[in-house]
Amino acid sequence: MSPLHFLKPELLWLLPLAVLPLLSHGVKQFSYPSLMNWPKDVASLNVRWAIRAIAALVIISLVIAAAAPFTEGGTESRIGLGAEIVVVLDRSGSMSEGLKGRDYNRQSAEAGESDAHFLSKIEAARAVLLKFMQQRPADTFGIVAFNASPISVASLSSDRALAEAALLSAQSQSTGFTALGRALALALDYFEGRPYTASRLILLVSDGDAVIEGEDQEILKQAFIRQRAKLMWIYVRGEREQSILDTVIAGDNEIITAQDMAYAARQQMASMHQVFSQLGMPYQAFEVDSEQGLNKAIQAVSNATNQPTRYEYRLPRKHYAHYLYMLAIVLMGLLVWIKQQEIVVWQSSPSGKSR
Amino acid sequence: MKQQWIDYRIQWKPTGHQSGAMRGLSAGIGDHLRALALLRDYPDPRRLDLRASLRDPFERLYVRDTYLNTALKLIVLVDASASMGYVGAVNRWQVAQDIAAQLALSAYRTGDAFGLYVAHQSLIREGTLPPRLNRSAWHWIQQRFHHIQPQGHRIDGLIHVTSQLPRKRSLVFLVSDFGWSESDIKTMFKKLNHHDVIPIVLEDPFEVTQAPKQGMAILQDAETGQSRFVWMRAGLIQSLAHKRLQHQQMLQQLSRLYGYKPFLVHGQFNPLALTHYFMERHT
Numbered sequence: 001m002s003p004l005h006f007l008k009p010e011l012l013w014l015l016p017l018a019v020l021p022l023l024s025h026g027v028k029q030f031s032y033p034s035l036m037n038w039p040k041d042v043a044s045l046n047v048r049w050a051i052r053a054i055a056a057l058v059i060i061s062l063v064i065a066a067a068a069p070f071t072e073g074g075t076e077s078r079i080g081l082g083a084e085i086v087v088v089l090d091r092s093g094s095m096s097e098g099l100k101g102r103d104y105n106r107q108s109a110e111a112g113e114s115d116a117h118f119l120s121k122i123e124a125a126r127a128v129l130l131k132f133m134q135q136r137p138a139d140t141f142g143i144v145a146f147n148a149s150p151i152s153v154a155s156l157s158s159d160r161a162l163a164e165a166a167l168l169s170a171q172s173q174s175t176g177f178t179a180l181g182r183a184l185a186l187a188l189d190y191f192e193g194r195p196y197t198a199s200r201l202i203l204l205v206s207d208g209d210a211v212i213e214g215e216d217q218e219i220l221k222q223a224f225i226r227q228r229a230k231l232m233w234i235y236v237r238g239e240r241e242q243s244i245l246d247t248v249i250a251g252d253n254e255i256i257t258a259q260d261m262a263y264a265a266r267q268q269m270a271s272m273h274q275v276f277s278q279l280g281m282p283y284q285a286f287e288v289d290s291e292q293g294l295n296k297a298i299q300a301v302s303n304a305t306n307q308p309t310r311y312e313y314r315l316p317r318k319h320y321a322h323y324l325y326m327l328a329i330v331l332m333g334l335l336v337w338i339k340q341q342e343i344v345v346w347q348s349s350p351s352g353k354s355r
Numbered sequence: 356m357k358q359q360w361i362d363y364r365i366q367w368k369p370t371g372h373q374s375g376a377m378r379g380l381s382a383g384i385g386d387h388l389r390a391l392a393l394l395r396d397y398p399d400p401r402r403l404d405l406r407a408s409l410r411d412p413f414e415r416l417y418v419r420d421t422y423l424n425t426a427l428k429l430i431v432l433v434d435a436s437a438s439m440g441y442v443g444a445v446n447r448w449q450v451a452q453d454i455a456a457q458l459a460l461s462a463y464r465t466g467d468a469f470g471l472y473v474a475h476q477s478l479i480r481e482g483t484l485p486p487r488l489n490r491s492a493w494h495w496i497q498q499r500f501h502h503i504q505p506q507g508h509r510i511d512g513l514i515h516v517t518s519q520l521p522r523k524r525s526l527v528f529l530v531s532d533f534g535w536s537e538s539d540i541k542t543m544f545k546k547l548n549h550h551d552v553i554p555i556v557l558e559d560p561f562e563v564t565q566a567p568k569q570g571m572a573i574l575q576d577a578e579t580g581q582s583r584f585v586w587m588r589a590g591l592i593q594s595l596a597h598k599r600l601q602h603q604q605m606l607q608q609l610s611r612l613y614g615y616k617p618f619l620v621h622g623q624f625n626p627l628a629l630t631h632y633f634m635e636r637h638t
Contacts (some may be wrong), residue, residue: 025573027571027572027573027584028572028573029572029573029575029582030572030573030574030575030578031573032574032575032577033438033439033441033443033532033559033576033578034534034576035574035576035579035581035583037586037598037602038595038602039591039594039595039597041585041586044585044591045584045588047571047584047586048586051571158635161571223458338571341570341571342570343587345567347443347444347566348568
């Protein structure tokens with residue numbers, strides 16, 4: 001039991017008012033010639049003290065209720081199931097390229113000649129993510145789509161229809177620049193102000209092709225630590241791209257010249273995979289080069305987020321004023337009833353009633 | 356106020372030489388034969404007893420000697436302690452005034468001396484009327500009585516005033532509610548024991564019989580100022596009546612010890628009832 005606090009403790013100075021019922025008569029007073037022959041009546045005495053006690057209790061409870069007592073709720077260790085997943089979907093131009101293995105017969109696919117039709121990376125990602133969302137009814141999803149700048153498409157909520165619509169609306173568009181850092185920051189912002197009740201995951205679906213600046217790295221690192229979010233990168237690999245696990249600049253397709261080589265070496269530190277690895281938060285990367293691979297990656301994601309989260313739930317303050325008000329109301333009702341019993345005229349009325 | 360004569364009567368013979376309405380003990384003009392005397396000894400030919408004179412062989416003349424019809428001294432002692440100021444169904448002090456006034460009127464009509472003493476812890480001078488044949492006492496009481504404010508809870512003045520009463524036996528009305536302790540009543544009766552005392556007990560219907568049957572109130576003792584919370588209910592009323600009865604029995608027993616009989620005034624004073632009381636008193 002945590003100690004009792006008061007919102008307005010200064011009101012407690014009114015507590016001495018509780019002595020009032022002891023001072024005043026409260027009940028109508030009649031002159032009587034001599035009480036010498038009045039029998040000693042213990043019941044009357046008890047009733048009197050009971051009335052005084054009730055009246056004092058009413059005042060005490062009203063004063064204390066006005067002072068608004070509460071106890072801090074404290075924290076409770078809870079186990080959260082499900083996860084809060086923010087899908088950060090890359091809709092940069094490169095995402096419209098074909099998935100590895102599905103890229104070759106674009107023309108024939110568009111012409112309707114081939115079964116193994118062309119499948120762009122974003123389409124594949126969308127389809128799989130939709131399926132994933134439908135499989136995970138307990139999770140909360142938020143969607144951030146980004147190319148040149150991140151768009152908060154669907155904030156983190158249990159509104160599943162919104163998230164699905166947001167996902168479907170994400171179309172690839174080339175703008176020449178991919179704001180990965182800001183997208184991640186926005187995704188992390190989704191967690192801001194929310195109680196930590198479930199494992200948090202930022203599911204980055206991207207094909208690389210983005211650079212995170214040094215300062216941003218630091219900011220992101222701090223944000224990840226603060227929000228206690230995990231990062232998973234589903235690297236949707238196209239036909240021509242390198243493996244992220246190679247120490248080459250992610251997202252760049254070809255290394256042609258020595259100048260480029262040098263540039264790549266300079267940017268080596270900025271390579272996404274390495275950057276993420278160094279951010280100091282739980283990080284996993286899945287390299288996906290086909291739809292089956294994407295499914296597999298999603299499977300891995302669900303496994304990772306299925307683990308229950310232990311978290312400290314901060315319980316709300318417990319206010320006690322209303323109990324005291326209730327008590328006061330009940331007691332005051334009792335007092336009103338007692339007041340009704342009061343003798344108004346010291347005389348027995350013909351009906352035998354005192355009133 | 357309706358003037359109604361209280362026909363009080365006594366079974367004893369008052370001493371004294373003031374002529375009045377009661378059979379006295381001294382010789383004088385009256386209607387009760389005391390003895391026959393020779394005219395020679397009592398030369399009053401108006402009271403010649405012809406029968407006795409004729410019957411005498413020596414033809415001496417006899418006169419009747421009668422007991423003097425003697426005037427009585429009627430004294431009213433009024434308790435002026437605070438409880439006498441109680442106003443319930445009736446104003447108790449007003450009732451006391453009625454009693455005193457009626458007695459004063461009756462005493463004058465009967466030709467008796469009337470004295471009034473009002474006292475609480477001390478004698479109240481304004482309420483004192485020495486026992487004299489007093490024509491206007493009735494009016495005087497009506498004028499003065501309500502100026503007196505009953506107060507205090509002691510009757511020391513009343514006990515003390517007994518020493519100022521006439522030494523010869525008088526008819527003393529003791530008007531009070533008798534909410535006294537047993538020892539006070541005893542002392543009072545003992546001090547008055549050579550008088551013929553009629554304790555007039557004033558009682559208010561609201562005190563007991565018409566007290567509320569249920570409910571709560573605070574009662575304040577008019578004398579001590581103590582207040583008491585009471586929860587009226589059947590049980591309490593019963594024990595109250597019982598306690599009251601005990602007190603009345605105590606008063607009755609003490610009265611009997613001295614040969615008195617209390618007269619209860621419940622509510623308003625009815626002079627006729629007091630006359631009835633006198634008729635029944637010694638039968």
